[in-house]
Amino acid sequence: MEKVIKTTTGIYQGYEENDHVNFLGIPFGYGRRFKRAEEYYVDDPQKINLAVRPGTQPMQDKALEKNELHFGENCLNLDISTPNVKGKFPIVVEFYGGGFLHGGNIVKNMPWLDEQQVVHIMPNYRLGLFGWGTISNGETNVGLSDQLMSLRWIIDNADKFGGDANNISLVGLSAGAKSIAALMASNSKLLDKIKKIILFSGSFQTIRNMETSQMVTNRFCKTNNISTDKDLLNLTDDGLLSVQQKTIGEHIATNWFGPVVDNDLISDNWLSVLAQRVQRTDFKSLIGAGSNEQEKLDQYNLSKLKNNIIPDLFGRNADVILKQLSSTNNGDQKSYLIKLIGEAMYSYPAYRSQKFLSENGAEVYGNYFTVLGGSHGGNIEYLNTPTKELNIEFRKNRNYYFQLVMDFLLNDKPYNDEIKYEWPLFDENQLVMELDPDDLSSVSMISYQWIKNMPWQNYKL
Structure with missing residues (x-):
């Protein structure tokens, strides 16, 4: 079975397992502090890179522990499991959960997708302050931009790894599901390519206003005696993570981070934008909660x-x-x-999402x-x-x-x-x-x- 693919971000050699070819840690973008994802630059487009080990994982609590994994802010890579790089299989993109504070493509919530007749892809996105903080002189919805860039890469390279760019599903659990909901309600036309979504234990409840997002950032600065949020730009990765850890402490910070209404990627009228996408694309939804x-x-x-x-x-x-x-x-x-x-x-936002989408003509389960x-x-x-x-x-x-x-x-x-x-x-x-x-x-x-x-x-x- 062919194990080498030539993509827009380089040539990669994978390995075979469970009758699938797997590629780990393929870069799809470049992450800078508090800036939206940028295109990945290929140093040597003819070099064959091994894609057999996990890529850099997003900064989170585990990064401060002794760990064989590598954590860093520049973590924009994805894992692929495909039945055959020469095929044309449905693509299932999984976004991980973890309250926008934890997670990474090192652990799949739905590993059984690796053994099905689909291309299973799991991208990384930045977490916590790194991906969802609203900082002066920084950009908004950084984590969301990471997810968007991964989708752009997947669409552009689908035929290289055996995927069908016209048959893409997004699946997510918890923060992964909330991310997908925000993407579908965003102003990005890229999401018009999505055919189906599965939202488990998460839907449209996490989108917040700019004021709330800024106040969360102020909370981090105040707790750490930081005079202005601009000073967060100058900290090391570990330093910024320590600021985050100290502030959260024993709090349950599940909702402190998430997509923000910035009237750029996400508008005040995001519900109307979502309804228009339903009418334009007729995407299908499966939404569940406990x-x-x-x-x-x-x-x-x-x-x-x-x-x-x-x-x-x-x-x-x-x-x-x-x-x-x-x-x-x-x-x-x-x-x-x-x-x-x-x-x-969870269960009420799921119900309300089902009802809203159905009333706007969507096929919802x-x-x-x-x-x-x-x-x-x-x-x-x-x-x-x-x-x-x-x-x-x-x-x-x-x-x-x-x-x-x-x-x-x-x-x-x-x-x-x-x-x-x-x-x-x-x-x-x-x-x-x-x-x-x-x-x-x-x-x-x-x-x-x-x-x-x-x-x-x-x-x-």
Whole structure:
């Protein structure tokens, strides 16, 4: 099998595994401090480069630990797994999760894609302050620009690695899903090339206003006695990471970073931009979330949840959560509050995204899962669990679910003749597929009592 590809950023030799050819660490751009991604310059276009080891990973907490991996700000590289470089297979681009603070293409959330008849690609993007900070004299949405440049590279080089540039799907978990949502709502015409998206445990809730983004940066400066955010330009990579670590401390900073309305890449009217993209391209969506995504917060007492955790996660919108809590007569307030937090962060944004896209003519498939307690990313963990490790009665359902997801990626519809279960469209009946450990069923979300008055921007300072 051919293991060498000639791309716009050089010639690379990969290796064969699982009947696929793999290429690791191929550069697609160049990253400078607080600047959007730039085109990668090839020193020697005739040199054959080995692409058999992981590329540089984004700066994050692990970079300050002893580690065999290399971390750095200039981390714009991607990994490819293709059935054949001479083919023309559907392309599935996976953006990793990690709260915009952690992650990298060294760990795939959906490794099983490497064994399917698709080209599986995982790009890196910058994290935390490096990718999502709003800094004076810096540029906005740096991490988003990294993702856009990776997509540009993928489209330009599709025929070199056996991919079909007219059949590209974006898949993501958590921050990866939120990134994809922001990309689809962005002003970039490049996203018109996307045919399908899969958003698991993340959707359109992370886009924030410029004021909030600037206040987050000010928080980092104040905590570290830095007089102006311009001084962040002069720190080493490790120094900037130390500033970030000191500020976050024991905070749960899941929502501190994310795409920002800069009226450049993302406009104030991003919902209208999204609706126009649906009407222009007719892209299809599969959007899912769990029944209790924040169950891990059970380790905290009620007081800490109210006074620390909720402000960390929602900022000014914490009042929306607390007001709903005070209006209930539920005896176990802590459990109810944890469920509310998960709903506000994940299941309600997923539902609202399904509804908005459907009302604007999109083909949308909803997924509400209770596997593994409905915890964050539980459906992906369920898919990643080897069949032999599941209870016998759960194995068939896991295989069915996997087949349906792959049918969506390969055939545009989550329907499988063998299963005889058709994933319902989300339309005026608001039907979604509910995934239990031992059952697939269609349920309507019309009568579900969602959290009230939560704005699209669920984190606001």
